Amino acid sequence: MKKLTDIPCTGCSLLCDDIVIDVSDGSISKVYGSCSHGTKRFKEVLATRLLEAKIFENGITRSVATEDAIDKAVEILSSAEKVLVYGFENSTNETIELGLALAEKIGGTFDTSPSICHLTVPLLEKYGVRIGELEEILDKADFIVFWGANLADTHLRQASRYSVFPRGEIVKTGRENRIVATIDVRKTKVTRIAQHQLIVNIGEDLDLISKIQDAFSQESSTEDDVAGISQLSFATFMHDLKNATFVAVFVGSGVMYSINVDQIIENIVKLVKSISTKKTCTVTPLAENLNSMGVTLISKKKTGFTYAIDFSNGSPVSNPSVTSVTNQLLRGNFDAAIIVKSDIFTHIPRSATKQLLKIPTIALEEIPTLVSEFASVTIPVTLTGLETGGYITRTDGKKIELKPFLKPPKNMFSEEEVLRKILSKI
Amino acid sequence: MKNKLSTRLTPLQIYKLLPKTNCKLCGHTCMSFAIKLLQREVTLEQCTPLFNDPKYAENLKQLQELIAPLLSAMQTLIQIDEDKCIGCGNCVIACPANVAIEPAVAKGINPRTTDVVFTVEDGKIKMLNLDKCRRNPPHRLNCNICEIVCYSEAIKVIA
Numbered sequence: 001m002k003k004l005t006d007i008p009c010t011g012c013s014l015l016c017d018d019i020v021i022d023v024s025d026g027s028i029s030k031v032y033g034s035c036s037h038g039t040k041r042f043k044e045v046l047a048t049r050l051l052e053a054k055i056f057e058n059g060i061t062r063s064v065a066t067e068d069a070i071d072k073a074v075e076i077l078s079s080a081e082k083v084l085v086y087g088f089e090n091s092t093n094e095t096i097e098l099g100l101a102l103a104e105k106i107g108g109t110f111d112t113s114p115s116i117c118h119l120t121v122p123l124l125e126k127y128g129v130r131i132g133e134l135e136e137i138l139d140k141a142d143f144i145v146f147w148g149a150n151l152a153d154t155h156l157r158q159a160s161r162y163s164v165f166p167r168g169e170i171v172k173t174g175r176e177n178r179i180v181a182t183i184d185v186r187k188t189k190v191t192r193i194a195q196h197q198l199i200v201n202i203g204e205d206l207d208l209i210s211k212i213q214d215a216f217s218q219e220s221s222t223e224d225d226v227a228g229i230s231q232l233s234f235a236t237f238m239h240d241l242k243n244a245t246f247v248a249v250f251v252g253s254g255v256m257y258s259i260n261v262d263q264i265i266e267n268i269v270k271l272v273k274s275i276s277t278k279k280t281c282t283v284t285p286l287a288e289n290l291n292s293m294g295v296t297l298i299s300k301k302k303t304g305f306t307y308a309i310d311f312s313n314g315s316p317v318s319n320p321s322v323t324s325v326t327n328q329l330l331r332g333n334f335d336a337a338i339i340v341k342s343d344i345f346t347h348i349p350r351s352a353t354k355q356l357l358k359i360p361t362i363a364l365e366e367i368p369t370l371v372s373e374f375a376s377v378t379i380p381v382t383l384t385g386l387e388t389g390g391y392i393t394r395t396d397g398k399k400i401e402l403k404p405f406l407k408p409p410k411n412m413f414s415e416e417e418v419l420r421k422i423l424s425k426i
Numbered sequence: 427m428k429n430k431l432s433t434r435l436t437p438l439q440i441y442k443l444l445p446k447t448n449c450k451l452c453g454h455t456c457m458s459f460a461i462k463l464l465q466r467e468v469t470l471e472q473c474t475p476l477f478n479d480p481k482y483a484e485n486l487k488q489l490q491e492l493i494a495p496l497l498s499a500m501q502t503l504i505q506i507d508e509d510k511c512i513g514c515g516n517c518v519i520a521c522p523a524n525v526a527i528e529p530a531v532a533k534g535i536n537p538r539t540t541d542v543v544f545t546v547e548d549g550k551i552k553m554l555n556l557d558k559c560r561r562n563p564p565h566r567l568n569c570n571i572c573e574i575v576c577y578s579e580a581i582k583v584i585a
């Protein structure tokens with residue numbers, strides 16, 4: 001038995017890098033330090049993984065060699081007029097670059113699963129607000145806001161590993177020196193660890209933001225309830241906010257359920273900007289998938305856009321109400337799709353799914369999903385973080401190098417290798 | 427507004443109610459007697475002036491009330507509902523005993539040794555050394571941080 005230390009976990013976008021793993025005979029016997037999601041990632045994927053490449057043609061599915069499946073994929077992509085290149089939110093940075101290169105080369109559309117990062121990153125740039133880095137927050141933040149972020153369901157170790165509980169260089173006693181505030185439309189498990197539990201009326205986020213803004217800049221105090229929050233709760237929240245020295249705001253996917261999500265995020269960013277004239281104040285989006293932040297940052301850097309990027313006219317264009325995966329599927333724009341480690345069926349409406357099922361699809365997957373089930377060509381790939389390395393961008397933008405520790409099955413390629421082969425053959 | 431996380435009894439609270447004469451009939455100063463009382467190394471009866479001089483009667487009564495929970499809780503019990511546990515690590519990192527035993531825990535790192543009170547293993551909390559919980563002697567702290575910080579009410583501190 002071998003004990004491996006400091007293995008980064010690929011269970012979510014926090015990439016906790018302190019995991020200890022017992023490996024014997026090429027299998028994982030124990031995992032120390034990872035939460036239940038991470039443990040599932042380490043222990044269950046090995047048992048449920050895809051092993052064979054498959055081609056579905058004329059009503060029958062047959063197992064094929066990986067190379068043959070790749071050739072078939074190249075054939076489909078080459079003969080298509082307009083290809084959807086989708087997914088990558090669970091892929092390495094290197095693979096994301098290849099995905100963008102593929103979309104560009106074949107004049108397709110690159111899109112990925114919805115993420116808070118897509119909207120937040122461009123706004124941070126626009127207003128010159130910086131992303132709060134987790135290590136800095138651990139050391140210095142004495143006021144932590146979780147906005148629409150139910151960590152207990154999505155980012156299990158966020159509070160224990162990076163924000164609320166650890167003792168920092170400046171915030172020496174950890175939890176005792178930090179004020180935690182949750183802002184959400186309902187009570188969540190996370191409200192348990194917060195001193196300020198702001199439950200805002202559904203649809204009244206914007207009102208709350210502007211009241212915080214007013215109270216912060218004008219020393220004014222309100223006599224009334226604010227967006228469903230009692231005057232007293234609001235006043236004590238403001239009191240602590242004003243007394244803090246380092247405010248770290250985490251924005252979670254809960255915000256995405258609001259109709260005016262763009263406005264809400266824009267106003268949160270503006271609020272942070274104005275708070276940061278008086279003290280340090282940062283925003284960190286909590287990326288929904290392993291590498292949603294990587295897709296966002298890499299796409300932004302390469303094309304200027306963060307999602308729904310269309311290359312059909314040579315240069316990249318993004319106008320989500322026209323170029324998003326759903327809108328283009330509904331218009332019947334695509335005649336082939338390549339989907340990389342993404343459960344697209346849960347991201348698009350049923351009407352769009354129907355369109356997708358009509359066209360030939362290529363799936364690169366680690367484990368069986370609905371996508372691999374319905375795909376015309378299924379190519380199994382090695383397990384990211386367990387068998388294959390590379391870099392993933394953590395939710396705060398920091399690049400984390402993976403440390404693969406298992407041998408992949410013979411004749412199986414990594415997602416990166418498969419895409420390289422496809423690119424070189426097209 | 428800061429929530430108080432721990433309601434532990436402090437030596438100062440006890441000291442304030444002692445005669446504060448440092449007569450040393452107990453073999454200590456009043457302050458060190460207070461500390462030792464908290465650690466259950468001496469008993470209240472060893473401060474004889476407290477019992478013999480009627481002017482300390484009221485203080486004696488208050489002291490007896492103050493330390494009653496100390497005397498009754500002989501053994502700490504921590505009940506864990508594994509099914510509810512999601513392995514978030516809040517308890518493991520927040521626990522002061524864990525941090526004292528393994529300082530890296532203070533930085534949010536799951537313990538590497540088996541010397542700590544508890545750890546996260548295979549995505550669940552695992553109790554290793556309940557006797558090192560600070561509710562036990564010599565600390566006898568009235569701590570229940572692990573219970574308070576748990577997202578899923580998987581921990582109950584009893585006694």
Ligand code: SF4
Nearest residue numbers: 009011012015016038
């Ligand atoms: S919080 Fe995320 S990265 Fe950390 S152990 Fe859990 S799943 Fe893995």
Ligand code: SF4
Nearest residue numbers: 445449450452456473
């Ligand atoms: S016997 Fe009582 S009064 Fe005298 S020193 Fe000890 S504690 Fe203080």
Ligand code: SF4
Nearest residue numbers: 521559560569571572
């Ligand atoms: S009650 Fe015991 S186990 Fe729980 S946090 Fe306190 S010292 Fe640690």
Ligand code: SF4
Nearest residue numbers: 511512514515517576
């Ligand atoms: S705080 Fe609760 S849920 Fe989290 S690891 Fe401890 S017992 Fe499990």
